[in-house]
Amino acid sequence: MGSKRLNNPVVGVDMGGTKILAGVVTEEGNIIGMAKRATKPADGADKVIERIVRTVQDAVANAKLKLDDIAGIASGTPGPLDPDSGIVISAPNLGWDNVPLAKLLSRALDMPVFIENDVNIGTLGEAALGAGKGVKDLIGIFVGTGIGGGIILDGMLWQGWRKTAGEVGHMILLPEGPLCGCGRRGCAESLASRTAIERDILAGIALGRESLVPEILKREDKTRLTSGILAEALKKGDPLVGEVIGRTQYYLGLLVASIVNFIDPEMVILGGGVVVALGDDFLVPIRRVAYQYFINQRNAKDVKIVPAKLGDNAGVLGAAVYARQRLA
Amino acid sequence: MGSKRLNNPVVGVDMGGTKILAGVVTEEGNIIGMAKRATKPADGADKVIERIVRTVQDAVANAKLKLDDIAGIASGTPGPLDPDSGIVISAPNLGWDNVPLAKLLSRALDMPVFIENDVNIGTLGEAALGAGKGVKDLIGIFVGTGIGGGIILDGMLWQGWRKTAGEVGHMILLPEGPLCGCGRRGCAESLASRTAIERDILAGIALGRESLVPEILKREDKTRLTSGILAEALKKGDPLVGEVIGRTQYYLGLLVASIVNFIDPEMVILGGGVVVALGDDFLVPIRRVAYQYFINQRNAKDVKIVPAKLGDNAGVLGAAVYARQRLA
Known part of the structure; x- marks a missing residue:
């Protein structure tokens, strides 16, 4: 092919604290080559960036293409970051401060590279190629260890004036409520994240409430209450887990309603580890509260109000969509 | 002049439950003729619409122009309404249901007429010609009997998918909190509107708390706690009023922060009767809480985070800006 044209494939990178995922994505949104590597952030930024470069090269090779066939690259990256300068300002779980990621990758791979917040990228992926296909105005809410979000208006990612829009996990839902990871109290994240669920279940157990959780933790030889363990306990009718999950759904319903009353979107997509593990039924009480x-x-x-549907590919596909929007 | 060109003056109408205000506004945003009439909604929609028509005609005459010199008209109107069809779906304080206001005015005045929600129009006015001049992304929050809001993104009014965006008064701030006028509990409006302030002050007085309010109400021969009475009591150091206003500022600060964490605007403008009466100092604690x-x-x-500055002209100017945006 030779020349890099806008309708050539792009590479979407999904870069997390644990793994790096890269996918070659066609103009139609099909993944034609993938590669994966461990992030190993403890090795330092230089080594991580080397691994990203190699993962991109592997994905391109797996697609039976050359780097020269790729129009550009985008990476969904933990933030806060500046999508204009391509600098990761601070990524606590990578141990990064002011790393000019886009420039370093662009130099190594000799093509345009863009970066955006990983949750924004996931939302954009769902909007363009997942649950939100055909919808122009939508909000993504991702419930995992924390709660993150993304905003799509008129089909484009809404980045905000300081490029930090979409922090739905830090909308205040219960003033003077539980302590949040951010140091404040009563944020949505302090009430409805996996971390909040775990805190309340462990507190219940400590207070002598009956629960299957200690038994499952022992059997699995685990200390953290993963989303998978929550799902198992809930399925088996654990009353404590049921109560805490019910409260989570109530708060997520209020969060969805507050967002809808404010921005009036066509769709709200719920994703993230907790939603995936607990399945589509998890959304039923959220919808009931929200609509009310x-x-x-x-x-x-x-x-x-729908579940996300791209699963593990949301990051790679969203990054590919973002690369195309930035290249256009 | 004869032909209606886009750079001709437009008429902005501010239509409330009490009064109708119309202003002829030049392309530069100057008001060159005004007129005012009582709304008298009890006379029925036909009579009210007749009065709007006459108020527009008076404003044009006061500007020493003819109707034919006017490029178009827009009216800020209590909603919910449909800005596309120009129908007021329901306006409880006018007693209106499904009134095709835009079409009726357009027929009577023989030119394009647009309508939009009054709070959206006020926000647009502040954005284009008031506190938000030069700012592209901002949120307006208006604190009066209720709490309303408007969203300006990229310099344009964000209307939302169902055309009902900006309902900041019904973002949930305290689940299971006080009963709201909407029938739910814990909306921002149930915590920080003039109605909420009045409820809490009267409850405090009923419980035997000391306050200057009963004395002022008696002197003024009033039964409702107007924003003006609040301002006087606060100025005189009324401890009960101070406490309730302080709580209001706390909740408004949380509301501003939730909105900023979500949409990340450049500016938040606070206006409405309570803000006007209590003055710019009212914003100091709101800012402190919000930034935190x-x-x-x-x-x-x-x-x-700034006070609105167009005062009573926000509606007329905002409607004029909206008319130009719709005509363009």
Whole structure:
């Protein structure tokens, strides 16, 4: 091929604290080559960036292409970061401060490289190629260790004036509520993340409530209450887990309603580890609470509240979509 | 002049439950003729619409122009309404249901007429010609009997998918909190509107708390706690009023922070009867709480939290700006 044209494939990178995923994605949104590597952030930024470069090269080779066939690259990266300068300002779980990631990757791979917040990228992927296909205005809410979000308006990622929009996990839902990871109290994340669920279940057990959780933890030889363990306990009818998950759904319903009353989107997509592990039924009570709290009850049910559907590929696909939008 | 060109003056109408205000506004945003009439909604929609028509005609005459010199008209109107079809779906304080206001005005005045929610229009006015001049992304929060809001993104009003965006008064701030006018509990409006302030002050008085309010109400021969009475009691150091206003500022600060953490605007404008009556100092504690709750602390203070500055003209000017945007 030779020349890099805008309709050539792009590479989407999903870079987390544990693993680096790269995928070659066609203009139609198909993944035609993938590669994966451990991140090993303890080795330092230089080594991690080397590993990203090699993962991109592997993905391109797996697609039976050459780097020269790729129009550009984007990476979903833990933030905060500056998508304009391509600098990762601070990524605590990587141990990074002010790393000019886009420039370093661009130099090593000799093509345009863009970076964006990983949750924004996941939302963009779901919007363009997943649960939100065909929808122009939507919000993504991802419930895992924390709660993150992304905003798509008119089909484009809404980045915000300081490029930090979408922090739905730090909308305040219960003033003077539980301590949040951010040091404040009562943020949505302090009430409805996996971390909050774990805290409340362990507190219940400590207070002598009956639960299957200690038994499962012992059997699995684990100390952390993963989403998978939550799902098992819930399925087996654990009353404590059921109560805590119910409270989580209530708060997520209020969060969805607050967001809808504010920005009035067509769709809210719920994803992340907790949602994936607990399945689509997890959304039923969230919907019930949310619809009840919509101030505008006309056409309320037309606002869709749906699970994410790209799973592990959301990051790679979203990064590919973002690369195309930035290259255009 | 004869032909209606886009750079001709437009008429902005501010239509409330009490009064109708119309202003002829030049392309530069100057008001060159005004008129005012009582709304008298009890007379029925037909009579009210007749009065709007006459108020527009008076404003044009006061500007020493003819209707034919006017490029178009827009009206800020209590909603919910549909800005596309120009129908007021329901306006409880007017007693209106499904009134095709834009079409009726357009027929009577023989020119394009647009309508939009009054709070959106006020926000647009502040954005284009008031506190937000030169700012592209901002949120307006108006604290009066209720709490309303408007969203400006990229310099344009964000109307939302169902055209009902900006309902900041019904973002949930305290689950299971006080009963709201909307029938739910814990909305921002149930915690920080003039209605909420009045409820809490009257409850305090009923419980035997000392306050200057009963004395002022008696002197003024009033039964409602207006914003003006609040301002007087606060100025005189009324401890009960001070406490309730302090709580209001705390909740408004949390509301501002939740909104900023979500949409990341450059500016938040606070207006409405309570803010006007209590003056710019009312914003000091709101800012303190809000900045403290910003999840992104980088450049936090660059996000401006400011009082509205167009006062009674916000509606007329905003409607004029909206008319131009729709005509363009």
